Amino acid sequence: MSRAQASSVDAGExxxxxxxxxxxxxxxxxxxxxxxxxxxxxxxxxxxxxPVRSFLSRWAACFLVAMAAIVASPASAFDFGDVIQIAGExxxxxxxxxxxxxxxxxxxxxxxxxxxxxxxxERNLWHxxxxxxxxSMVHLGNAFEQPVAVHELSSDGNRxxxxxxxxxxxxxxxxxxxKAGELGFAGLRxxxxxxxxxxxxxxxxxxxxxxxxxxxxxLRYGLSARGLAIDTGExxxxxxxxxxxxxxxxxxPGDRALIIFALLDSRRATGAxxxxxxxxxxxxxxxxxxxxxRENVAKLGIAPLTSMYFYGENQPSATPMLRPEVHDSDGLSxxxxxxxxxxxxLQNP
Numbered sequence: 001m002s003r004a005q006a007s008s009v010d011a012g013e014x015x016x017x018x019x020x021x022x023x024x025x026x027x028x029x030x031x032x033x034x035x036x037x038x039x040x041x042x043x044x045x046x047x048x049x050x051p052v053r054s055f056l057s058r059w060a061a062c063f064l065v066a067m068a069a070i071v072a073s074p075a076s077a078f079d080f081g082d083v084i085q086i087a088g089e090x091x092x093x094x095x096x097x098x099x100x101x102x103x104x105x106x107x108x109x110x111x112x113x114x115x116x117x118x119x120x121x122e123r124n125l126w127h128x129x130x131x132x133x134x135x136s137m138v139h140l141g142n143a144f145e146q147p148v149a150v151h152e153l154s155s156d157g158n159r160x161x162x163x164x165x166x167x168x169x170x171x172x173x174x175x176x177x178x179k180a181g182e183l184g185f186a187g188l189r190x191x192x193x194x195x196x197x198x199x200x201x202x203x204x205x206x207x208x209x210x211x212x213x214x215x216x217x218x219l220r221y222g223l224s225a226r227g228l229a230i231d232t233g234e235x236x237x238x239x240x241x242x243x244x245x246x247x248x249x250x251x252x253p254g255d256r257a258l259i260i261f262a263l264l265d266s267r268r269a270t271g272a273x274x275x276x277x278x279x280x281x282x283x284x285x286x287x288x289x290x291x292x293x294r295e296n297v298a299k300l301g302i303a304p305l306t307s308m309y310f311y312g313e314n315q316p317s318a319t320p321m322l323r324p325e326v327h328d329s330d331g332l333s334x335x336x337x338x339x340x341x342x343x344x345x346l347q348n349p
Contacts, residue, residue: 078153078247083261083272084290090263091270091292098147098244098265100184105175106141114142116171123167124191125152130253134200137161138187138207139168147184148206148243153261154250161185188246190258192279203279209240210264211306217281222307222329227264227273228291229301236298241266243273256280268295309346 119136121127126134140147150161163185165178187207191200194217204214210227230239241264249259257278264271269291276286287303310326311317317326327346334342 078158078261080261080272080274080288083247083263083274086263087270087272087290087292090265091294095265095267095294100140100145100147102140102145102183103176103178106139107145109142109173111142113173114139116173117141118169118171119189120167120169125161125248126250131251132192132253132256133251133258134191135248136189136191137163137167137185138189138205140183140186144186144208146186146242148187149245150185150188151245151247152250153247158247188248190277192258194279194283203283204277206243206246206262209242212243212275214277214279214283214285216279216283223305224307224328225285226301226304226306227262227289228266228269228271229299229304230266230268230297231299232301232304234298239266239268241269241271264291268297269293309348311348312346314345315347 117139119138121134121136124134124136137150138144152159152161162181163183164180166180187205189202189207190204192203193199194201194203194215202215204212206212211224212227213221213224215221227243228241230241232238243262244265245263247261249261251258257276260275260277262273262275264273271289271291274288278284278286289302291300307329308327309329311321312325312327312330314330316324330346332344332346334344336342
């Protein structure tokens with residue numbers, strides 16, 4: 001793909017779903033009739049004031065209502081267009097990786113040790129707010145050393161969420177003293193009453209590079225999606241763009257969909273993403289993206305899927321392991337045009 005300063009690729013709807021057009025919500029408060037309505041109703045016994053004064057009063061009231069509606073709408077304060085603008089401006093500048101000074105003790109944690117660090121459920125974003133969704137944060141450590149910034153969009157504006165060690169349960173780990181604001185987050189998890197109305201299950205996670213995956217009712221995690229793939233399988237090596245910033249649109253109490261904006265960055269590409277998560281059976285994910293290229297890309301993967309297979313029941317581990325199977329997927333299921341279902345077990349070469 002050729003380079004023209006910061007080239008733009010509109011990926012459109014990367015997955016199934018219709019995306020609403022951006023823009024401020026319409027204000028329907030009856031203000032459109034203010035100019036033509038008489039200052040007093042016909043036959044009214046009220047003493048009429050000056051028509052000009054009444055007209056101005058009506059429009060002043062309507063103006064205040066409209067301004068209040070705009071201020072109260074987080075979509076009008078920050079929306080997909082803003083993320084597109086940020087991504088476009090970022091593409092016009094040299095790439096600078098976002099890093100964090102992760103303490104060595106966190107970087108050297110084994111996977112089992114790292115799993116001991118859990119976000120406290122009572123500290124979840126929107127916990128006890130009467131909202132179906134809650135969001136928890138993922139701690140930096142182990143293989144996850146690159147921070148992401150997370151914001152909440154609400155009627156109060158754009159609020160950045162700040163790391164605090166009091167948000168996490170560290171289990172039996174003995175770690176150096178961490179300070180509030182010292183670290184960012186590695187990613188985030190979305191919770192929703194997917195299988196039980198009394199419990200909010202994890203329904204989606206963003207963690208590592210541009211990986212994300214979601215769950216449907218009664219299922220477990222399998223394939224992961226990625227925001228973008230660059231030069232997969234090329235001899236030059238693959239580049240892994242990553243999500244560096246998220247904006248979570250605070251839902252209303254009755255909402256059954258969650259809107260998330262994300263900013264993607266890498267050496268050769270930037271991107272703006274809009275996700276609409278609708279949990280259920282099935283869970284649906286509507287994705288819209290705008291991609292900008294800093295440099296030429298030989299192979300660009302739009303809406304890529306990826307999986308992992310280490311060992312499983314059809315290919316046991318060569319050495320005794322605690323877990324009988326370790327994989328995201330253990331086979332490929334194919335539904336042919338003739339209606340036949342085929343199953344191809346995976347092998348680890």
